[in-house]
Amino acid sequence: MKISVIGTNYLGATTAAGLAEFGFDVVGVDIDEARVKVLGSGRAPLYEPGLDELLRKHTDSGRLRFTTDYREVADWAQVFFICVGTPQGAHGAADLSQVQAVVDTLAPLLTGPALVVGRSTVPVGTAAWIGRRFAERTGDLPGLEVAWQPEFLREAHAVEDTLHPDRLVFGVCSESAERTLREIFARPIDEGSPVIVTDRETAELVKAAANSFLAMKISYINALAGLCETVGADVSTLADALGHDKRIGRGSLSAGPGYGGGCLPKDLHAFTARAEELGSTELGGLLRQVDLINSARQARIVGVLAEALEGGLEGKAIAVLGAAFKAETDDIRESPALSVAELIRARGAAVTLFDPQAMENARRAFPLITYADSAVDACVGAHAVVHLTDWPQFRELDPRALREVVANPVLIDARLSLDLDAWSEAGWACHPRTAKA
Ligand SMILES: NC(=O)c1ccc[n+]([C@@H]2O[C@H](COP(=O)([O-])OP(=O)(O)OC[C@H]3O[C@@H](n4cnc5c(N)ncnc54)[C@H](O)[C@@H]3O)[C@@H](O)[C@H]2O)c1
């Protein structure tokens, strides 16, 4: 089977490489020439563990290539996966202009049967709308069908999640579309990935509901973290204890600076907008509260920092550890680390930041922050150190050595993942405090 993947960044590049690994001939299409060139040379245009190797393997084998020209795939592929972006648009609703552009470019070029499979995250009703738009623009081409197969991969684990998905959700209108999807995903199905076959609306909703649920779990534990800070309780132990209950689970229960990234924030906003548009004010209200708790978390971290420093933040030098929205990625979209860094700067302090992978992206988007060549360099002369992205490298830092280079040994461990006993023993004032500390 010949497959085209349209849109080849975080989702699409991994999808294309994964489908080639499953044994198919794949052509990725993107309008970004620079991205297509890098991918064509077997390299990932972003930092994602294992992706470079998979891309190289299949560009070398000839099973995978990339183009900017839709004409190369229109008559060649039988299946088209849509993986373009669905960024936040007006009033939080999803901006579907990239999806619309794909339909409008592809439709006039199609001449025979095709299965178009949406993988982007979209508001419920989008697949039906795309189906109608294709029908209008192809003059009801026989054998053209639109299915929805949401993708649940996490950045930093994208390759593993693509090759061994937790579940596969097929939103289809026909048995033939289901058969095609079962054939494409035969390998993970044989390995035991559960398959849920449903209508397209349910498939679209599964994705929005899953991301909103993850955001809700994170906001719940962050709201509890605030309470724990007030009474000196330990939110990590609380989360461990909650997580042992199989009905709750430990995943997405790590308190921190709030959730960020290219998915959870925008997907929560889009789901809120769509739910309210469809009259579900209860769901809209719940999701709005989740969002409020998330933003408040970042302001609270800055408040804790300001209180920990004599005379507040004005004129102070603050070292920030981390720019990426989480570890093992160079993605800075909606990064809580950079939001906190900007809030600190807005209160009159100078920020010096280090991140193991996201420096280039951060420098481009936030030029007023100073960037250091290492975590230790970022801390030289600092009045406080704020730990905001949970890179394993930051857990290896030697608090005794760092104590020697800072102006003032104050640590805000916003990720709650450093060994605070070791830092306290080395003479640091650590926040947030627990009864233990
Ligand atoms: N990033 C993730 O981990 C992830 C995981 C699951 C689902 N998703 C969803 O997948 C979608 C894509 O996410 P992403 O993070 O890769 O987005 P992105 O914005 O990083 O990438 C979108 C890509 O599509 C390309 N593109 C835009 N218009 C195009 C067109 N008309 N034709 C061809 N290519 C075009 C862009 O050049 C870009 O390379 C979103 O809906 C997102 O919510 C993302």
Ligand SMILES: O=c1ccn([C@@H]2O[C@H](COP(=O)(O)OP(=O)(O)O[C@H]3O[C@H](CO)[C@@H](O)[C@H](O)[C@H]3O)[C@@H](O)[C@H]2O)c(=O)[nH]1
């Ligand atoms: O216990 C936790 C878990 C995560 N986070 C933060 O939440 C954000 C999102 O993390 P994660 O879910 O690991 O990252 P993503 O790669 O954005 O993946 C989410 O978004 C993708 C795109 O839709 C989905 O496919 C995934 O299933 C979904 O987990 C990051 O800022 C994390 O630091 C926490 O603060 N505490």
